[in-house]
Amino acid sequence: MITKIRIRGYRIYKDFVLYPNPQLNILVGDNDAGKSTFMEAISLCLNGRIGGRGVLEELNPYWFNADLVSEFVAQRNAGRKPALPEILIELYLQDRDDLQVLCGAINVDVPTIACPGVFLRIYPNDEYQDMLDEWLKDPSALLPVEYYICEWRTFADKELTKRPRALSVATIDSRTVKSSTTVDYHLRQILNDHLEVPEKAEISLGFRNIKASMTEGALAPVNGRLLTLEASLQAEPLALAMDQTSRTSWSSVVTPHVDGLPFAMAGHGQQAAIKISLAMKRHSEKVTIVMIEEPENHLSHTSLTTLLDRIQALATVDQQLFISTHSAYVLNRLGLDALHLLNRNNVSRITELDPSTVRYFQRLPGYDTLRLVLAKKVVLVEGPSDEIIFERVYSDLFSRRPMADGIDVISMRGLALARCLELCASINKPVAAMRDNDGVEPEDLRESVKSWLDGMSRELFIGSVPDGRTLEPQLITANGEAHLREVLKITAAANLETWMAREKTEGALRIANSKKVFTPPEYMQAAAEFIHNA
């Protein structure tokens, strides 16, 4: 189990540390927030390879953090002598007995600590110092990666040549479209890890025997004829035989089939589901790290539900899951408390969310918690008409739409305000919430949620009881009946309050589109000002 991940100088990560949960980790963030890079870094450090290929084969200048590189170039050009940029990925592991072979203090933590772990470092090779010196005379952002070297070691400073035995890692990547004929590297690795050693030995032996029988069977008559051909230099016998070298081992030929179809021909959703099952359902006591990228891709809503059920059913204490997602549904279903919000070089996580709140959103997985998590600031309103009116109020006040200031206005649509406020508090999100008073004194309503409010970045705004029980009478009070009739373009024949109560959204839209002056209810204006300044 990984207890800490440090990434320095790799792609968008300048100097990044994340402390994962022991079991479930859900990574959310905007596009470009570094979710894939993060998983790639873990996989790189656990496998010492990337996509099945050696690090130095794949290394290119774009692996290095662009900020660090440009800083380096600028310093160089200014006549200073900074060291060439390096890449460091460190995985700190749980202090378990079976991982002690990886234990040591060769990590960059200060003060010095000893724990099991592995690191991968890419740095300039001083054997090429003369070439590097030459390059440094005219440095550019394209680092001379051909003079770089990679070391992959345990925290005990022991070089690794392959993934440590006690660890297994599976990457389930549903984004990339793989070649339709071959089994990709990740699947082969998953399959290889899933099978027990005796099973693998059995398959290997069986495959050898089949190849041998082919040589003795179908190839025998051909070889009889080839004998008479005298094709070789000294008339040594020429024959066809099945290749028994290790390059042609069973793993490249034996592939999973789904309902009689080769794996690669199965649907992407099916592929992802099978990979997840193979990776997670294992018998041995290895520490298993499973990384799943955007499971919602290629899946219908029903299949996604099935898949999430399976992930939950297969999860054990020996497995650590990293799941990246853009789906609030995935997030809610698997548990909001496992969330890590990635934002380039930073990460924030949910702290101290009440388990009952986690269960609340698990039961209501359709709710867009992710919007709430990703927004810079949040305004919570009761329904769509409040949402539309608030947008107008905000634009009138600040001549900009709320979204332009990173403020997402979200309707709760019957969701409990307390749960939403708790979630905002747990991720330290600025929020202004509004609700109808429904004839109850605002102070009394505030009482039940006040533990989530701080008056600085989280506050609740409610209109006073005499100004009206709901939004519509509040609007009438603020603008006067006559003016509002004009704004809404309703004839004197209709009862304003009845019409507004019936045509809530229509009324809100008319107000939003009206060119006439509109006076917001006091509490709404206060909410707009609050969130603007929060």
Place this chain on the structure above:
Amino acid sequence: MPNHLALAVAGGRKTQSLIEHCQSLSAERRVAIITFTQNNQQEIRHRLAAQAGDRHNLEVLGWYRFLLHHFAKPFLRFKFPKLRVRGFDYEGRPFRMAKGKDRFMNRSHELYSCELGRLSAELMGTTSALLRRLECLYDEILIDEVQDLSGYDWEILDALLESRIEVRMVGDMRQAVLSTNPRGQKNKQYGYAAALKWFKDREASGLLDITYKTKTYRCRPEIATFSDSIFHSSWGFPSTTSENTMVTGHDGVFLIHSQHVNQYVERFQPQCLRHSMASAKQLSLNFMNYKASKGSTFERVLIAPTAKIETFLKKNVHLETTSAAAFYVAVTRAKQSLGIILDHPGASELPIWVP
């Protein structure tokens, strides 16, 4: 803490007892077998392969390698937070007054072999993670030629004895000819035969049980008795008994006059041993040094004595410990016969060989 020490005489099948112990273990048991010389490691690997079969949980390693891989490399940063071990400097020595990292490593950050024990012992004191790691890696640690430990090595051994790891040692206090730190002063009192006292103290506190194996399967009784005489009785070593009853017509210990040496060599083809390159220069024989002969067995041995050994033979003046240990090693290489080149026997009662 069931730790064991077997003190055996030369030719007492010490190493073989470790091999046999390995044979008896279940394949799951993770064992490190530690020795002090390259030759010995090769020998043990060879014997294990032949006698204990294919056991991937048995690891044969030298003492330096043991300290380097399990003490110095993983935990160096507890003493020197920014540094890493970049290699091993076998020959180099720190300046006498060197402090800090210069005490332990050269400029390329390669560790001095002679200070590795001290560094390891100090690192062990800085973090409990070190011993915990070892306890998880090995169920048992077997140490061959345990008498060759020196200086800070004893502190490390002490910690191992108190750990969860079962430690099994074999050694011969009379053979302490190699020292892992040629200049180390630490624990000098344990340096040679006094190590025996150290072990007895541990036995008294219940950390260890000691068994004595006084039977030699190699040396003829005459040679065994002679080898006992090298050490003064005040050491309290038990006397050696011999299981070698082979008779070849030339068995036992003999003095040989230098004018008969060539005839003797021609006739018996003994392995010739000398103290070092610098000794016995007047003789052009195919010599091996005393220390280098450690662990070997020869049918017949011919020794070119040092001046001090000559004095011991002629006047029965006992050698100081290091010389005695080296001479003991040389003497006990022989199975059937031991010749010593000496022109004037003095008070020696050894038979004189004449052609």
